[in-house]
Amino acid sequence: MRRHAPGTESRTAQVLLIGLALTFLAFFLMLPLVAVFSEALKQGIRPFLDAVTNPDAFSAIRLTLIIAAISVPLNMVFGLAASWAITKFSFPGKNLLLTLIDLPFSVSPVVSGLIFVLLFGAQGLLGPWLSAHGVKIIFAVPGIILATVFITFPFVARELIPLMMEQGKDDEEAALSLGANGWQTFWHVTLPNIRWGLLYGVLLCNARAMGEFGAVSVVSGHIRGETNTMPLHVEILYNEYDFVGAFAVASLLAALALVTLVLKSVLEWRFDLHSGASH
Amino acid sequence: MPSMTTRKASWRAPSVLPGFGLTFGFSLAWLSLIVLIPLSTLFLKSAGMGWHAFVDVGFSSRALTAYRLSFGTAIAAAFVNAVFGLLVAWVLVRYEFPGKRVVSALVDLPFALPTAVAGIALTALYAPSGWVGQYLDPLGIKVAFTPIGITVALIFIGLPFVVRSVEPVLADLGKDVEEAAATLGANRAQTFARVIFPAILPALFTGFALAFARGVGEYGSVIFISGNMPGRTEIAPLLIVTQLEQYNYDGATAIAMVMMLVSFAVLFTLNALQSIRRRRLGA
Numbered sequence: 001m002r003r004h005a006p007g008t009e010s011r012t013a014q015v016l017l018i019g020l021a022l023t024f025l026a027f028f029l030m031l032p033l034v035a036v037f038s039e040a041l042k043q044g045i046r047p048f049l050d051a052v053t054n055p056d057a058f059s060a061i062r063l064t065l066i067i068a069a070i071s072v073p074l075n076m077v078f079g080l081a082a083s084w085a086i087t088k089f090s091f092p093g094k095n096l097l098l099t100l101i102d103l104p105f106s107v108s109p110v111v112s113g114l115i116f117v118l119l120f121g122a123q124g125l126l127g128p129w130l131s132a133h134g135v136k137i138i139f140a141v142p143g144i145i146l147a148t149v150f151i152t153f154p155f156v157a158r159e160l161i162p163l164m165m166e167q168g169k170d171d172e173e174a175a176l177s178l179g180a181n182g183w184q185t186f187w188h189v190t191l192p193n194i195r196w197g198l199l200y201g202v203l204l205c206n207a208r209a210m211g212e213f214g215a216v217s218v219v220s221g222h223i224r225g226e227t228n229t230m231p232l233h234v235e236i237l238y239n240e241y242d243f244v245g246a247f248a249v250a251s252l253l254a255a256l257a258l259v260t261l262v263l264k265s266v267l268e269w270r271f272d273l274h275s276g277a278s279h
Numbered sequence: 280m281p282s283m284t285t286r287k288a289s290w291r292a293p294s295v296l297p298g299f300g301l302t303f304g305f306s307l308a309w310l311s312l313i314v315l316i317p318l319s320t321l322f323l324k325s326a327g328m329g330w331h332a333f334v335d336v337g338f339s340s341r342a343l344t345a346y347r348l349s350f351g352t353a354i355a356a357a358f359v360n361a362v363f364g365l366l367v368a369w370v371l372v373r374y375e376f377p378g379k380r381v382v383s384a385l386v387d388l389p390f391a392l393p394t395a396v397a398g399i400a401l402t403a404l405y406a407p408s409g410w411v412g413q414y415l416d417p418l419g420i421k422v423a424f425t426p427i428g429i430t431v432a433l434i435f436i437g438l439p440f441v442v443r444s445v446e447p448v449l450a451d452l453g454k455d456v457e458e459a460a461a462t463l464g465a466n467r468a469q470t471f472a473r474v475i476f477p478a479i480l481p482a483l484f485t486g487f488a489l490a491f492a493r494g495v496g497e498y499g500s501v502i503f504i505s506g507n508m509p510g511r512t513e514i515a516p517l518l519i520v521t522q523l524e525q526y527n528y529d530g531a532t533a534i535a536m537v538m539m540l541v542s543f544a545v546l547f548t549l550n551a552l553q554s555i556r557r558r559r560l561g562a
Contacts, residue, residue, distance in 0.1 A: 009467055014374050021370040022382070024363045027411070028435055029388050032400035035410065039403055078309050085303040091291035097306075103314055106546065108496025110516040111535045114523065115317040118324050123528055125320055150313055172296055182297035204390065211393025213499035214516065218523060231395040231499070238399050238503065247403075250396040257391035264391075265384040 036254045039247035051237075051248035059225045060233035060249070063141070067216075067229060068209045071148040075205055076198070079156025084190075087164035088172065098161070104153045112150050113218025116143055139221030144229065147215040152205045159201030160194060167193055196271040200264065207260045211253060321539070324532045337533035341509060342518060346537065349515040350545075352426055353494030356433030357441075361487045364441025365479070371442070372449045386442050389435055394499030401432055402504045424506030429514065432500040437490030444486030448479050481553055488549045495542050 009017070040048055051057060082101060086094060104112065118124050120137040130137060137143045171193065175185040191198075213231040220227040222236065230253055237246035291299065325333060336342065370376075371383055389397065405412045405422040415422060422428045452475065460470040498516040505512040513521075515538050522530035 008373075013467075017366065018370050018374055018376050021363070021367045025367065025382060025385065028431075028438065029385055031404055031410065032397060032435065033388065033392070035400045035403050036396060039400075078306065081302040081309075082306040085299060085306055088296045089291055089294050089299050089303075091299075091303075097310075100310060100314065103318070106492050106496075106542065107318070108498065108516050108519075108535070108538065110498050110519050111321070111496065111539060114519060114531055114535055115321050117523065118320045118528065118532065119317050121528075123526075125323070146313070146317075150317065153313060169294075169296060176295060176297075185296075186298075207391045211391075211396070213393060213395040214497075217498075218520060231393045234393075234395050234399065243403075246399060250393075250399060253393045253396050257388065257393070257396075260391040261384050261387055264387065265380070269380075 033254060033258075036247055036251050039243065040251040042247075043244055047244045048248045048251075051242075051245035052252065054245070056224050056228065057233060057245075057249055060228045060230045061252070063144075063228065064210050064230040066141070067144055067148050068206055070145050071152060071209050072202060072206050074149055075152050075156050076202055078153070079158075079160050079201060080198070082157045083160035083164050084186075086161055088169050101157050102154050104150055109151060109212065109214025110218055113147050113215040116146050116150070116219050120146075138219055139223065140227060143219035144216050144227060147219045148209050148212055151212050151215050152208050155205035155208065156198070156201035159197055159204070163194055163197040164190075196267055200267050203260055203263055203267070207257065210256060321532060321536060324528070325536045328529050328533065332529060333533050333536075336522075336527075336530040337537045341513075342515070342534055342537070344510050345513050345515040345518045345534075346541070348426060348429070348513070349495055349538070350541070352429045352433055352514075353491050353497075356430045356437055356494050357487045357491040359430070359434050360437045360441045360490045361483055364438055364486060364490075365445055365483060367438075368442045368445040368449055372446060387439050389437075389439050394436065394497065395503070397435055398432060398500040398503035401428075401435060401500065405431060405504065423504050424508075424512060426512060428504040428506075429501050429512065432504050433490075433494040433497060436497050436500055437494050440489035440493065441483070441486030444482045444489065445479055448482040452478055481556070484549065484553055488546055492542055492546055495538065 008014075082097075086097065117138055119126055120130060120143065121127050122131065122138070124138070137146070171189050172185050175189045176182075180188070211231055212229075213235070216229055217232055217235070220229065220232060222228060222232060224236070228236065230249055234246050234250045234253070237243075237249065367386065371379065371386075402409075402423055404410050405415075405428055407413065407416040407421070407423070409423070412422060420427075422431060456474055456478075457470050460474045461467075465473065496516060498514075498520075501514055502517055505514060505517075507513055507517055515534060519531045519534050519538075522528075522534065
């Protein structure tokens with residue numbers, strides 16, 4: 001009577017479930033992605049190019065690249081240091097440290113921006129001292145970098161810790177017993193072992209750093225040509241009803257997201273890395 | 280540095296590997312500078328406000344409405360994601376179909392796509408004149424600029440959390456238990472309800488909690504589709520921004536503090552429920 005193997009659904013049920021899942025994904029993931037490109041090219045290629053090559057758009061792209069170029073390496077160094085300390089040694093309070101590293105994931109982006117305003121803003125804790133010394137952090141580039149580093153803080157560490165935990169420390173101990181010093185061991189043994197996992201973490205960190213909106217929006221001050229990142233520029237154009245312009249700049253960010261997804265999938269398939277559910 | 284090494288050695292387990300002092304010290308210093316000290320200013324500022332001032336802004340009727348909206352839509356979206364995220368994970372793990380790898384990669388789109396881009400794209404789709412909205416509008420269903428629109432944005436943001444939490448557990452689930460259930464006469468629905476579902480429930484819980492936590496604080500994707508009408512579609516993070524724009528730092532701090540405490544409490548409760556469940560199962 002049973003036409004299919006025990007423990008599997010009938011072919012009809014399978015097709016139905018696949019169809020339902022794909023319909024859901026089409027409406028919630030695929031359509032928004034298609035909409036970005038279609039709205040950007042709605043009036044042809046000329047208005048698209050005009051919006052993308054506009055000086056304000058250009059300076060927003062430049063600032064976004066600068067922010068990522070500074071904040072991603074900072075978090076990479078932190079991720080390497082933290083995962084070395086956490087995975088190669090055992091010490092009390094390790095779980096607390098892991099929880100604290102994850103903390104930025106559970107803080108709203110807006111609150112992430114707010115705390116830096118409270119610290120460095122004109123009425124902030126260090127505000128009077130900073131303005132007396134002519135240092136501007138809030139409504140300036142340093143504030144955007146701080147907020148971005150906060151938001152992307154756990155990305156690299158989160159990727160490396162499980163990977164290095166799994167790899168153990170036998171390789172490093174062998175290298176040391178053969179006479180290598182600490183740095184040599186790190187460069188020639190540990191780093192090659194973790195390079196793809198590191199790249200994976202950096203990739204996700206970079207995507208978030210370039211795309212962060214809420215936290216950056218709070219600390220930036222939205223000064224055109226100065227403190228406007230690409231996502232903020234999208235918002236400004238959108239609020240001015242320049243929809244083609246907004247979607248044109250947004251389509252560059254969407255293209256970046258697609259490149260990120262392709263590289264991420266390649267890393268997962270080639271090197272059997274798992275994304276984890278954390279970010 | 281030798282004195283430091285000996286001191287550390289007594290505190291942590293001995294190891295032949297070098298670099299503990301350097302990496303641990305640097306990690307702790309950087310963590311304090313970027314995360315702990317800035318976050319503590321939120322507590323300091325709240326404490327400095329005095330109880331009455333804090334309650335006045337933190338629990339004003341406008342703030343209460345915003346919390347209800349933020350937590351309500353986040354829970355609704357996390358529920359939808361728990362159902363459809365489980366379905367997507369199931370289909371990806373159990374079935375073969377053309378284009379599966381592309382679909383699997385696409386599930387992570389919300390992690391990679393900047394939230395502001397997602398926000399304007401969803402608004403373009405679900406506005407009354409949009410691709411999807413034009414068919415819903417004649418039926419009297421308004422999505423954009425209503426709480427439904429906010430929920431739609433949060434579904435987009437939270438979906439991968441559920442799929443990626445459930446997927447590995449589902450993949451590791453041995454088929455032998457299911458086959459045993461089938462041999463004992465259980466039909467497919469019974470096997471799912473009695474055997475598979477209990478096994479993946481903790482992972483589904485985790486995915487739900489992660490999606491919820493992300494949804495409560497979400498800002499970028501929501502502000503475009505919500506319409507931002509005070510008292511109707513004004514989410515709590517937006518209220519914080521509004522207070523900041525009016526230079527009302529106390530107000531922004533109080534609302535941020537309440538939001539953070541409530542979401543920590545919710546996550547703590549979910550974790551506690553999970554560990555009670557685990558203890559009952561004896562695992």
